[in-house]
Amino acid sequence: MEIITWKNEFSVGVKEMDEQHKKLIGMINRLIKEQKVLTEPQTIADLLTEMTDYAQVHFRAEEYLMAEYGYEHKSEQEKQHQEFIDKTIAFYSASDLGPNLLSTALLDYLRTWLIGHILKEDMKYKDFFKSKGLS
Numbered sequence: 589m590e591i592i593t594w595k596n597e598f599s600v601g602v603k604e605m606d607e608q609h610k611k612l613i614g615m616i617n618r619l620i621k622e623q624k625v626l627t628e629p630q631t632i633a634d635l636l637t638e639m640t641d642y643a644q645v646h647f648r649a650e651e652y653l654m655a656e657y658g659y660e661h662k663s664e665q666e667k668q669h670q671e672f673i674d675k676t677i678a679f680y681s682a683s684d685l686g687p688n689l690l691s692t693a694l695l696d697y698l699r700t701w702l703i704g705h706i707l708k709e710d711m712k713y714k715d716f717f718k719s720k721g722l723s
Contacts, residue, residue, distance in 0.1 A: 589695055591617040598706050601714045602653070602722055608646040609706055615639050616698050623691055639698065640676050647673075650710075657720045659713055668709060672701055 592613045599606050619635055647669040654662040679694050717723075 589620050589623070589692075589699070591620050592699060592703065598703075600706065600710045600717075602717050605646075605650060605653075605710070608649065609702075609710075612639075612643065612646060612702055615642065616695070616702060619691075619695055619698065623695065636676060636679055636694070640673060643669075643676070644673060653717070653722070654713065657717065657722065659716055661712060665709060665713075668705065672705070675701075 594610055594613060598609060598613075600609070615635075615638065619639075622631075622635075647666075651662060651666055651669070653659075654665060659665075675697065679697075
């Protein structure tokens, strides 16, 4: 699996959100680079905890801005954020999968979800925040 390279098309126009998205991409890239290490259950648990914790920080910051500026699709974003957290946590209990399969499934999910979420859902608020003078 190839690492994710930040592209200008990922920018949502809000510096703080872009920086947090870059950090999440960096975490996924670290998982990709350390894929062989992921055969250790504790390593998987530690990396999932770190990813989940940071994702929650990012989601709270994003949702705060949405509430502060009255973004009309906030509840949809909150639902998707919670689904991401729930799904990521579910990987903890996927012990019936072998470690290599788990790491591949995890990486595929994280990569696909984050890029898809940024490009589809987060782009919906780009013009909204720009119209409010947020950059």
